[in-house]
Amino acid sequence: MLGDTINEYLYYGYAKKNPITLWDGTLNSEDNFELDYTPDGASKKLDHIFDDVFSKIKLDGYCIIPLSGGWDSRVMLGSALNRLPTCQIKTVSFGCPKQLDYELGYKLANSVGVEHHRVDLSKIQVNWLSLISSTRNSPWTYALDAFFNSFSISSVSNEKDTILSGFMGDPLTGGHTSPSTTKHEAIAEFQAKQKFSKRENISPSLYNPSEGLEHLVPPKEIKYIDYLDYGIRQANCIAPILGFKKFWAGWGDYYSQHCMTKANFLTPFTHKAWANYWLKASDNCKKDQKLYKEMINTNFPKLVEIGSKDTFGIPHQKKMNIKIQQTISRGKKKAHRYFPCKLTRENSMLNYVDFSTFFRIRNDYQEILYQAVDILDKNCIAPWVNFEKIIDLHMKRKEDNYQSILLIIGLALNIECLSKNNH
Numbered sequence: 528m529l530g531d532t533i534n535e536y537l538y539y540g541y542a543k544k545n546p547i548t549l550w551d552g553t554l555n556s557e558d559n560f561e562l563d564y565t566p567d568g569a570s571k572k573l574d575h576i577f578d579d580v581f582s583k584i585k586l587d588g589y590c591i592i593p594l595s596g597g598w599d600s601r602v603m604l605g606s607a608l609n610r611l612p613t614c615q616i617k618t619v620s621f622g623c624p625k626q627l628d629y630e631l632g633y634k635l636a637n638s639v640g641v642e643h644h645r646v647d648l649s650k651i652q653v654n655w656l657s658l659i660s661s662t663r664n665s666p667w668t669y670a671l672d673a674f675f676n677s678f679s680i681s682s683v684s685n686e687k688d689t690i691l692s693g694f695m696g697d698p699l700t701g702g703h704t705s706p707s708t709t710k711h712e713a714i715a716e717f718q719a720k721q722k723f724s725k726r727e728n729i730s731p732s733l734y735n736p737s738e739g740l741e742h743l744v745p746p747k748e749i750k751y752i753d754y755l756d757y758g759i760r761q762a763n764c765i766a767p768i769l770g771f772k773k774f775w776a777g778w779g780d781y782y783s784q785h786c787m788t789k790a791n792f793l794t795p796f797t798h799k800a801w802a803n804y805w806l807k808a809s810d811n812c813k814k815d816q817k818l819y820k821e822m823i824n825t826n827f828p829k830l831v832e833i834g835s836k837d838t839f840g841i842p843h844q845k846k847m848n849i850k851i852q853q854t855i856s857r858g859k860k861k862a863h864r865y866f867p868c869k870l871t872r873e874n875s876m877l878n879y880v881d882f883s884t885f886f887r888i889r890n891d892y893q894e895i896l897y898q899a900v901d902i903l904d905k906n907c908i909a910p911w912v913n914f915e916k917i918i919d920l921h922m923k924r925k926e927d928n929y930q931s932i933l934l935i936i937g938l939a940l941n942i943e944c945l946s947k948n949n950h
Contacts, residue, residue, distance in 0.1 A: 540723030588687030594632030596836025599693025605827035621679035664786035670937035701813030899939030
């Protein structure tokens with residue numbers, strides 16, 4: 528029902544459908560190697576899945592690799608370099624100058640001599656029609672995130688190209704490890720972490736975000752918290768943001784097309800052999816992504832020399848510098864939380880753009896916001912939300928309500944798409 532979807536969206540920022548099938552007998556049959564949990568064993572498994580994925584496509588154009596500050600995109604780049612000439616590889620990073628996701632991509636590409644494109648999202652004018660087009664392809668998820676992904680990939684690719692994405696790399700290999708051991712703890716943790724608007728709750732007061740989660744029965748091979756992450760968040764939220772699926776169907780579903788350019792879209796980390804390997808790995812192997820990082824260091828030492836986003840771009844061996852930067856970053860975030868009217872945000876760790884500031888100073892962002900409010904008011908959607916108060920407090924810098932504003936815009940976009948589909 529639409530009412531349930533709206534309630535979910537205003538809490539989670541996406542609609543949580545039923546989880547996908549995350550374990551079946553075909554996983555075991557896909558495994559062609561002994562499950563060797565050493566860096567060499569993980570490297571062999573990685574080579575196996577990439578050899579298999581590349582053998583099933585015809586690369587007529589470029590291999591396009593979106594680069595961020597994380598590990599997964601480095602694995603995509605290193606694995607492509609092992610199989611393709613550098614002249615056939617293009618990389619792209621998007622965001623704003625001084626953000627780590629934007630800057631580190633250039634450093635990585637430059638270190639191995641491949642062509643790189645940077646898309647400065649601060650220079651992009653947003654408008655309602657473009658957002659509607661993006662939302663049709665990526666419904667009921669983080670609407671502006673999906674738009675920026677689609678815009679950036681479309682700017683460097685066409686139907687002859689193949690996009691290589693690190694989707695599901697981090698979650699499978701221990702990047703989302705959790706202390707939760709019981710169903711109750713897992714649901715509580717999932718609700719808290721997945722609540723989109725951290726400052727306030729704009730979903731209805733009687734809405735229960737755990738509704739539908741208590742009755743799920745994950746397979747014994749998968750922890751409850753991982754079941755929620757893989758089967759709900761990754762499938763319903765992250766996959767549509769990346770622009771290759773409205774809903775990820777599960778392991779083995781690694782080939783698709785980009786929603787805008789129709790380029791091949793490959794997600795090697797959803798290969799069944801890779802899933803089987805990591806789902807059976809011990810907690811010790813996955814703690815702090817220990818085995819995964821050892822594998823990357825073994826296979827791609829040159830790419831490891833450059834710091835990652837989780838080390839603020841500082842080389843990993845400079846542990847004291849990293850600790851100092853962590854302390855500074857935490858201090859800045861805390862100060863901005865308590866004094867949003869006096870202090871600017873710490874931008875280096877942000878994704879995409881500084882939404883908080885852009886809604887205050889950019890006419891194009893304000894136009895889409897007020898258009899969203901108008902649509903919701905006319906359709907009597909979410910009448911319990913005081914749109915005027917949320918916006919006023921944000922614009923006057925009395926509160927930092929950009930997350931609630933993003934939900935308002937995303938909800939209106941999806942409502943308008945539904946309305947147009949019905950006509």
